[in-house]
Amino acid sequence: MKEGLLTERQKEVLRYRRQGMTQQQIADIIETSKANVCTIEKAALENVRRAKETLEFMYTLDARPLCTLPSGSDLLEVAPLIYKEAGVMGIKVRYDTISLINRLRESIPERLKARQIRDDVNVYINDDGEIYFA
Numbered sequence: 001m002k003e004g005l006l007t008e009r010q011k012e013v014l015r016y017r018r019q020g021m022t023q024q025q026i027a028d029i030i031e032t033s034k035a036n037v038c039t040i041e042k043a044a045l046e047n048v049r050r051a052k053e054t055l056e057f058m059y060t061l062d063a064r065p066l067c068t069l070p071s072g073s074d075l076l077e078v079a080p081l082i083y084k085e086a087g088v089m090g091i092k093v094r095y096d097t098i099s100l101i102n103r104l105r106e107s108i109p110e111r112l113k114a115r116q117i118r119d120d121v122n123v124y125i126n127d128d129g130e131i132y133f134a
Contacts, residue, residue, distance in 0.1 A: 005051050010044035013037055056134040063124035063132055064089070073117045075101050086125055094129040107133040 006014070009030075016026045023037040030037070067085040069078050079097040086093045095103060104121070105112060111119045124132040 005047040006044055010040055010047070013040045014044050017041060056132070059132045060124045060134060063126040063130070066123040066125040066131070069117050069121040069123060071117055071119050075104065075112070075115045075117070078104070078117070082123060082131065085123075086129070089125070091125055091127065092129050093125070093131060095131065100131065103131065104133055 012030065013026055016029065017023075021029075023041070024034045027034045027037045066089070067081060069081070079100050082100065083093055093100065108121060111117060111121055122134045124134065126132075
């Protein structure tokens with residue numbers, strides 16, 4: 001019985017890709033075509049995207065929209081904006097500036113490039129000061 005959203009083959013392909021292997025190298029190892037590896041990888045990444053979307057929904061169920069971090073923003077400038085908006089709502093953020101930036105980096109690495117935000121990021125907060133990014 002399958003556990004999780006990824007098949008064993010999808011996990012295998014993603015592990016090899018994480019190690020820096022090309023699709024052709026993986027195809028040679030698992031004895032299939034490069035096109036099949038491409039298909040497997042694409043399906044796996046789509047499953048991961050859907051899972052992340054579902055988790056974002058679950059995490060933000062008890063949270064309220066706080067603000068939007070616009071694309072092009074410097075990571076070092078976003079913490080004061082988040083603290084200010086949370087203060088307006090009367091909520092104390094649970095994180096100091098460095099922890100907040102690290103949480104942002106870990107939550108949505110695909111939307112960041114170095115210190116820049118590549119795409120708008122919606123920020124949510126719950127009554128306990130927990131921050132979520134979507």
